[in-house]
Amino acid sequence: MKTDRADILACLRESEDYVSGQQLCDRLGVSRTAVWKVINQLKEEGYLIESASRRGYRLVESPADVYSESEIASRLHTKWAGKKLHFFEVTGSTNPDAKRFAEEGALHGTTVVADRQTAGRGRRGRSWESSAGTSIYFTIVLRPKFSPDKASMVTLVMALAVAEAISEVTGLDTGIKWPNDIVVNGKKVVGILTELSTMPEMNEIQFLVAGVGVNVNQNSAEEFSEEIRKTATSLRIESGKSVFRAALLERILSRFEEDYEIFEQTLDMSVLRERYEARLAGRDAGVQVLDPSGAYAGVSRGITDTGELVVEKENGERVLVYAGEVSVRGLYGYV
Amino acid sequence: MKTDRADILACLRESEDYVSGQQLCDRLGVSRTAVWKVINQLKEEGYLIESASRRGYRLVESPADVYSESEIASRLHTKWAGKKLHFFEVTGSTNPDAKRFAEEGALHGTTVVADRQTAGRGRRGRSWESSAGTSIYFTIVLRPKFSPDKASMVTLVMALAVAEAISEVTGLDTGIKWPNDIVVNGKKVVGILTELSTMPEMNEIQFLVAGVGVNVNQNSAEEFSEEIRKTATSLRIESGKSVFRAALLERILSRFEEDYEIFEQTLDMSVLRERYEARLAGRDAGVQVLDPSGAYAGVSRGITDTGELVVEKENGERVLVYAGEVSVRGLYGYV
Numbered sequence: 001m002k003t004d005r006a007d008i009l010a011c012l013r014e015s016e017d018y019v020s021g022q023q024l025c026d027r028l029g030v031s032r033t034a035v036w037k038v039i040n041q042l043k044e045e046g047y048l049i050e051s052a053s054r055r056g057y058r059l060v061e062s063p064a065d066v067y068s069e070s071e072i073a074s075r076l077h078t079k080w081a082g083k084k085l086h087f088f089e090v091t092g093s094t095n096p097d098a099k100r101f102a103e104e105g106a107l108h109g110t111t112v113v114a115d116r117q118t119a120g121r122g123r124r125g126r127s128w129e130s131s132a133g134t135s136i137y138f139t140i141v142l143r144p145k146f147s148p149d150k151a152s153m154v155t156l157v158m159a160l161a162v163a164e165a166i167s168e169v170t171g172l173d174t175g176i177k178w179p180n181d182i183v184v185n186g187k188k189v190v191g192i193l194t195e196l197s198t199m200p201e202m203n204e205i206q207f208l209v210a211g212v213g214v215n216v217n218q219n220s221a222e223e224f225s226e227e228i229r230k231t232a233t234s235l236r237i238e239s240g241k242s243v244f245r246a247a248l249l250e251r252i253l254s255r256f257e258e259d260y261e262i263f264e265q266t267l268d269m270s271v272l273r274e275r276y277e278a279r280l281a282g283r284d285a286g287v288q289v290l291d292p293s294g295a296y297a298g299v300s301r302g303i304t305d306t307g308e309l310v311v312e313k314e315n316g317e318r319v320l321v322y323a324g325e326v327s328v329r330g331l332y333g334y335v
Numbered sequence: 336m337k338t339d340r341a342d343i344l345a346c347l348r349e350s351e352d353y354v355s356g357q358q359l360c361d362r363l364g365v366s367r368t369a370v371w372k373v374i375n376q377l378k379e380e381g382y383l384i385e386s387a388s389r390r391g392y393r394l395v396e397s398p399a400d401v402y403s404e405s406e407i408a409s410r411l412h413t414k415w416a417g418k419k420l421h422f423f424e425v426t427g428s429t430n431p432d433a434k435r436f437a438e439e440g441a442l443h444g445t446t447v448v449a450d451r452q453t454a455g456r457g458r459r460g461r462s463w464e465s466s467a468g469t470s471i472y473f474t475i476v477l478r479p480k481f482s483p484d485k486a487s488m489v490t491l492v493m494a495l496a497v498a499e500a501i502s503e504v505t506g507l508d509t510g511i512k513w514p515n516d517i518v519v520n521g522k523k524v525v526g527i528l529t530e531l532s533t534m535p536e537m538n539e540i541q542f543l544v545a546g547v548g549v550n551v552n553q554n555s556a557e558e559f560s561e562e563i564r565k566t567a568t569s570l571r572i573e574s575g576k577s578v579f580r581a582a583l584l585e586r587i588l589s590r591f592e593e594d595y596e597i598f599e600q601t602l603d604m605s606v607l608r609e610r611y612e613a614r615l616a617g618r619d620a621g622v623q624v625l626d627p628s629g630a631y632a633g634v635s636r637g638i639t640d641t642g643e644l645v646v647e648k649e650n651g652e653r654v655l656v657y658a659g660e661v662s663v664r665g666l667y668g669y670v
Contacts, residue, residue, distance in 0.1 A: 096438050099532075103431050148483065151535035179536050195541070197434075198531045200486035201514050201658035206530070323536035 004030055006073035008038050012049070012059035013074065020056035065133065065217065067115055067245050075250040080109030081140060081257035082249075088112070090132070092119040095195060095211040098139035102197070102207040108143040111253065120213055134218050134234070136245050139211035140256070146267050148198045151208055152323055153307045155180045155194045157263045158210045160272055161256035162190050163279050166214070169248045170239045175281035178300070178309045179323040183281050187233035190214045212252070217242050268305045277302045287311060289321055339365055341408035343373050347384070347394035348409065355391035400468065400552065402450055402580050410585040415444030416475060416592035417584075423447070425467070427454035430530060430546040433474035437532070437542040443478040446588065455548060469553050469569070471580050474546035475591070483533045483540055485602050487658055488642045490515045490529045492598045493545045495607055496591035497525050498614050501549070504583045505574045510616030513635070513644045514658040518616050522568035525549045547587070551578050603640045612637045622646060624656055 007028050011019055024035045039057055043049055046063030062071070069087035076082050084107055091097055094112040101110055116132040142154065156179055163174040163182050166189070175183045182190035191213050197206040218224065218234035235243050262271050269276060277283060280300065287300045289311055298311040298319070309321040342363050346354055359370045374392055378384055381398030397406075404422035411417050419442060426432055429447040436445055451467040477489065491514055498509040498517050501524070510518045517525035526548050532541040553559065553569035570578050597606050604611060612618060615635065622635045624646055633646040633654065644656040 099438065100435075103434065148533075148535070155536055194535055196531075196533045196535050198483075198533070200483070200529055200531050200543075201490050203657070208535075322538070 004028055004034060005038050005041065005070040008035065009042065009047075009059075009070055009074035012057060013062075015058075018050075018052060018055040018058045023056065065242065065244055065246075067133070069113075071246045072113060072249055075246055076253060078109070078254055078257045080107075081253040081260075082109065082111040083107075084110040086110070086112045088114040090114065090116040090118060093117050093211075094137050094139035095193060095209055098141050098209040098211070099195065099197070099207075102141045102143075102209060106141045106207075108141065109257075110141040111138055112141075113138045113249065117213075134223065135216055136212070136214040136249055136252075138249065138252075139209050140253070142208045142210065142260075144205050144208060144264075146205070146264075147203050148196060148205055150267050151194065151196050151205060152179070153263065153267075153269055154208060154210055154260070155192055155323075156269060156276060156303070156307050157259050157272065158192050158194070158212060158256055159190075160276050160279070161259050162192070162212060162214065162252050164275070165248060165251035165255050166190070166235065169251055170235050170241070170243060172235065172239050174279060176276065176279045177281045178303065179307070184233060184235070184238045187238075188215075188228075188231055189233055189235060189238070214248070216245055216248065269303060269307050270305045273303060273305060289319075339363055339369060340373050340376065340405040343370065344377065344382075344394075344405055344409035347392060348397075350393075353385075353387060353390040353393045358391065400577065400579055400581075402468070404448075406581045407448060407584055410581055411588060413444070413589055413592045415442075416588040416595075417444065417446040418442075419445040421445070421447045423449040425449065425451040425453060428452050428546075429472050429474035430528060430544055433476050433544040433546070434530065434532070434542075437476045437478075437544060441476045441542075443476065444592075445476040446473055447476075448473045448584065452548075469558065470551055471547070471549040471584055471587075473584065473587075474544050475588070477543045477545065477595075479540050479543060479599075481540070481599075481602050482538050483531060486529065486531050486540060486543055487514070488598065488602075488604055489543060489545055489595070490527055490658075491604060491611060491638070491642050492594050492607065493527050493529070493547060493591055494525075495611050495614070496594050497527070497547060497549065497587050499610070500583060500586035500590050501525070501570065504586055505570050505576070505578060507570065507574050509614060511611065511614045512616045513638065514642070519568060519570070519573045522573075523550075523563075523566055524568055524570060524573070549583070551580055551583065604638060604642050605640045608638060608640060624654075 008024055011024060011027060021032055021035050025032055039049055046066065047059065048061040050058045050060050069085055072087065073085055086101065091114040094114050094117065098112045101112065114137045117137050120137065159176045159180055159182060163176050166172060166174045166182065172184050177183050180192040181188050193211045194208065196208050198204065199206060215232060215234035217236045219236060221229050224232045259272060280302065282300050283302065284299060286297060288295055288297050296313060298313045301310040301312050303309055304320060311319045311321050313319060343359055346359060346362060356367055356370050360367055374384055381401065382394065383396040385393045385395050404420055407422065408420055421436065426449045429449050429452065433447045436447065449472045452472050455472065494511045494515055494517060498511050501507060501509045501517070507519050512518050515527040516523050528546045529543065531543050533539065534541060550567060550569035552571045554571060556564050559567045594607060615637065617635050618637065619634060621632060623630060623632050631648060633648045636645040636647050638644055639655060646654045646656050648654060
């Protein structure tokens with residue numbers, strides 16, 4: 001039934017004119033009664049659907065920011081990314097959910113989406129703000145064939161896909177704060193958390209999950225906790241327009257699928273590097289590297305083919321910065 | 336209540352003479368009624384406990400191979416290994432259970448024990464035989480501070496602890512089939528499966544689980560599936576005596592705790608290597624290395640400080656064999 005709903009929605013959305021009940025039946029191989037039931041359900045959920053005798057059905061308007069399994073599935077035309085969707089109105093955090101599905105054998109591309117998280121967290125255990133109806137939270141399960149040492153680059157691939165998708169949908173200029181945050185006007189709008197399960201003697205990845213949290217429709221800084229109010233923002237605050245989350249999620253998953261397949265070809269960032277560097281926050285600008293053995297200032301020059309950040313120190317020396325070892329802060333303009 | 340049971344059992348076991356009800360109350364800070372209830376429960380489970388008025392209680396005999404949370408906990412004197420126990424009569428497999436507990440925040444040393452597994456598996460997804468009352472299945476959760484590249488050595492540390500514990504308890508001569516199997520008289524009695532959860536950009540381990548399956552009290556080869564009948568055996572088959580599983584598990588956890596702390600000091604096998612090599616199956620004997628790029632024969636000479644197998648080829652060249660890349664078979668005497 002869920003698939004029928006998504007298919008019927010997709011048919012209606014893609015047609016500018018009326019779609020007859022018979023057409024829907026034929027295309028999906030279901031009965032007239034089934035079509036009629038789904039149409040009624042959709043109406044109840046707030047879709048404005050015109051029914052005209054002998055002409056059929058026409059989708060006049062979708063409810064504002066409807067965010068459901070059917071709505072998302074009806075938009076996706078990916079091969080594997082999000083092909084299998086698990087949608088939760090509310091969950092603790094989509095990463096643990098995705099890991100559980102992965103342990104139970106979930107296929108490559110399986111995606112967990114939640115409207116709200118109650119226990120989201122970022123790198124270093126920092127909590128990630130969460131409220132209903134305002135954010136995108138999703139985690140995708142990947143089953144790569146490559147070895148665990150390549151896994152950290154998946155975070156970069158995801159960051160690139162999300163940054164470009166946001167720019168495409170909202171027109172905002174997005175920057176990637178290497179390795180895994182996305183900033184708009186110097187403030188954070190996206191956090192990415194990748195986790196990996198391996199058998200150490202096998203040098204094989206069992207599965208990898210990449211979780212993404214996007215601040216989308218928060219109206220004002222007051223919707224963020226005090227802890228992050230100065231450093232976080234939302235797409236709506238920055239663009240002045242609310243964003244249809246299902247459409248943005250579709251763009252993210254679609255771009256990620258494409259970029260991930262490019263990455264898989266070479267197992268490095270060589271092909272994607274130029275696009276990544278074009279969005280690198282603070283590129284050719286000052287950064288402060290908080291190395292456990294001492295902080296130093298420098299200028300961020302780009303990334304290597306294997307994903308390390310290249311920082312040029314004041315004395316001209318070029319240093320490769322490995323994620324996890326350090327925290328990089330912008331000296332000007334970003335957090 | 337569970338802790339009371341374990342404590343009362345431990346008191347009774349450690350005393351050769353009667354222990355008065357009052358002594359038990361004082362030591363555990365519980366009421367006479369609570370002690371009385373526990374004693375009755377233990378009797379119902381098959382413990383033979385003598386009660387004599389004015390003298391107290393005396394443990395005459397434990398039921399044959401009693402295997403329960405209380406029985407195991409009452410024997411453990413470790414600092415962290417198995418300090419928190421989850422005992423299941425039956426489960427799919429203790430590794431996924433342990434990973435679930437770890438995701439939910441289980442402490443270092445938390446151990447899942449099952450009397451029976453319905454979905455056990457080894458490296459390369461091979462299934463591991465399972466029936467009630469005959470085997471030890473446990474998985475320990477570790478939260479190491481070291482980086483993921485050290486994790487494969489934990490398998491070696493566990494193999495050493497298990498091999499020595501079995502020899503101590505049964506008198507059998509155990510060999511370690513590098514990296515993660517234990518053999519007796521050329522047949523497999525133990526399999527170990529280590530799994531790791533990391534955040535790839537952080538170069539940190541979130542948790543590691545090490546799962547162990549031991550064939551203990553199988554009576555005859557017929558109890559193994561045909562697939563493994565020729566290559567598997569049990570401690571009972573080889574020693575001619577049944578083994579009290581809770582006592583063996585105690586020795587394993589205790590030895591593992593000790594060896595793991597030694598390993599943690601240097602983060603390599605330098606201190607444990609000699610003991611490991613003394614048990615290395617096929618040492619100075621022929622092995623066949625099934626390398627994906629071609630099989631070759633050689634003589635196993637030992638391990639390196641970082642846990643690789645050293646194989647001397649026929650032309651005298653010494654090769655380091657990394658686990659996961661190859662499968663090593665004995666030419667003579669072990670599988």
